[in-house]
Amino acid sequence: MKTIFLVFLNKLKALKSLRFLLIVLFFLAGIIPAIIISEAVVENYRTRAVSVRTTEAVDQSRILATRLDSEGYFLNPENDSINSEMDLLAGIYNGRIIITDNRFVIIHDTYDLSNGRTMISQEIIKCFSSGAGSSVYDQENEYIEICVPVSNIKTGETEGVLFVSAATGMIRDTEDVLNRKLNIMLFTMALLLFALSLFVSYLLTRPFKRITAAISSVKEGFGEAQISIPDYTETEAIMDAFNNLMGRLKILDESRDEFVSNVSHELKTPLTSMKVLADSLISADEVSNETYREFMIDIAEEVDREDKIINDLLSMVKMDKATEEINAEDTDINALIELLLKRLRPIADKKGVQIVFESKRLVNAEVDRTKFTLAIMNLVENAVKYNKENGWIRVGLDSDHQFFTITVSDSGIGIPEDSVDHIFERFYRVDKSHSREIGGTGLGLAITRSSILMHRGAIKVSSVEGEGTTFTVRVPLKYVAV
Ligand SMILES: Nc1ncnc2c1ncn2[C@@H]1O[C@H](COP(=O)(O)OP(=O)(O)OP(=O)(O)O)[C@@H](O)[C@H]1O
Ligand SMILES: [Mg+2]
Incomplete structure (x- = not known):
């Protein structure tokens, strides 16, 4: 049957x-x-x-x-x-x-x-x-x-x-x-x-x-060869679409490989430094207490760095998940910005950088407070990190009936024209040696962008090398679930 x-x-x-x-x-x-x-x-x-x-x-x-x-x-x-x-x-x-x-x-x-x-x-x-x-x-x-x-x-x-x-x-x-x-x-x-x-x-x-x-x-594997079936215009169109898809998958595959190698490299760097520091302490015959302390401070810094990289990676993976739920709550954006600037002011003060908050109106919007704070925090942090001594940062807030806009402008070192398109990529840093000195991993803007996109918003940047940079974030006042 x-x-x-x-x-x-x-x-x-x-x-x-x-x-x-x-x-x-x-x-x-x-x-x-x-x-x-x-x-x-x-x-x-x-x-x-x-x-x-x-x-x-x-x-x-x-x-x-x-x-x-x-x-x-x-x-x-x-x-x-x-x-x-x-x-x-x-x-x-x-x-x-x-x-x-x-x-x-x-x-x-x-x-x-x-x-x-x-x-x-x-x-x-x-x-x-x-x-x-x-x-x-x-x-x-x-x-x-x-x-x-x-x-x-x-x-x-x-x-x-x-x-x-x-x-x-x-x-x-x-x-x-x-x-x-x-x-x-x-x-x-x-x-x-x-x-x-x-x-x-x-x-x-x-x-x-x-x-x-x-x-x-x-x-499996994305061969270089393009498949062509030119029997009919329609079959040709199907194959063109397929070849395009394969091309995109290939790029994804490559970027995944690159990401894995970048992650391994980033995670290994602090470990290598710690190993060098520890080895030099072990191999030295007589080491003064002071040198010990100095070396241990360096080792502790490297541990912090490792910790930051892992935390950044975790936030990024969280933001990347398409299924990740966003916890949109009605939020006083003015208060949220004030709070995060308060947290960052001590770091800015160390560099003599002045932060000004210019709000055109009171804005209430539906955002996921944790994720949104992370995004704006990264922008202001960058504005401090890549600023000149005694520079300034202006954080602007405005809204219309549909969107609110936050701008973060600085009087910093700016971004070279050929790098502007890459700064949102994971692990991308304009000047690797300099950034390392400052202590970045190159994940901050990738996290910021994912967070803004999760809020159905957009982010753009304009920068003049040597003069400063402005990031503009535009997010809907009401969160729209898809
Ligand atoms: N305001 C800015 N002025 C000048 N350059 C900037 C600015 N913001 C970002 N950049 C450049 O873009 C790169 C990427 O920024 P991103 O925030 O992603 O990484 P990072 O600051 O180096 O590290 P992380 O934020 O992960 O600690 C930075 O390394 C820096 O070169
Ligand atoms: Mg950053």
Whole structure:
């Protein structure tokens, strides 16, 4: 039972395939018009054949009616020549000829069955009253009924009626032959169409198989070669998109490798320093207490540095996680900035750097306080770190009805033009030796940017080397969850 169900399921899947769809469409597009046309041909033949036969029989009946009048048949119905002519005509039409006089009495019947009887039918009455003939095709019983009045040429009076029924069985026979031939033709055509639709669908879907094969062959590792399937514009577009995707994955792969090597390098540096410091203490014969202290202070600094790098890495990984929930709360941004500036002022004072907070209005916004503080803190920290002695820092705050903007400007060393595009990259530092002296890891701005993006905001920088730098952060007042 289960296997039957699975087979059925597989069959259903096959119905969804493009190839199956093409076969069905192509086949139907060919066969349906053919069936309609053949039906129309038969119908057309039938109408024409009936019409020709009717005209012919009506003409013959009229000629006969004229003769009946001219030879005074109603006075002498035993006219052998006319009677035998009528027999002949009835034979030709495989039918029957009946003649009634003006009292509806049958005076001649080629079947010799109803002589002397009265025959009243609607057609006959109409024939007498209007003096015009009529013809009716009875498709079911396969004959044509013709009614022709026999009028006296001199008086114009209707003397009697000529009633002819002509069989149309012959038309049906021809129709059957025609149908049989058409059916054979349709069957042959269906076979040919099926074969053709198999072939065409194969041709049309072949590139998709090649695409699947090409994509499967990529598996792992991003080869340099670009895959090209130029069969159709569409397949080319798919492959272009695929190649682009592969290119992006390659860049991601490379940046991941670079990141891992950067992390290892950064983590190793303080360890190496500690090892050198410790080794030199161990290898020295006599070391004064003072030197010990000095070395131990250096070792403690390196431990702090290691600790900072690990903490930075942890915050960055947290911010990077797409699933990381943001805890947006309604926050007094003015108070938040005041608080973080209070924490940073002692460090700025050491360098004689003055921090000014210029707020244009009171701003309340929905932000994750921890993550947002981290972002702005990094910016102000940088403004202190990369400032000149006795420089200044201006922190600005403004808002419109949708966004609030924070600017952090400094009178520092500035960022060279070719570095501006890279400062948000992880571990990127403009001047590695100098930055090391200052004590950076190059993760601060990467963390800031992730945090601002998590708040659906944007960050940009403008800087003039030697003059100073301005970072501008723009964040929606209301947090929009996606
Ligand atoms: N205000 C600024 N003025 C001049 N250069 C800056 C400024 N802010 C950042 N930079 C440059 O951009 C680099 C990257 O900054 P980022 O904050 O990411 O790292 P860092 O300050 O070196 O280290 P971390 O912040 O991780 O301790 C810095 O090393 C510095 O060269
Ligand atoms: Mg920094």
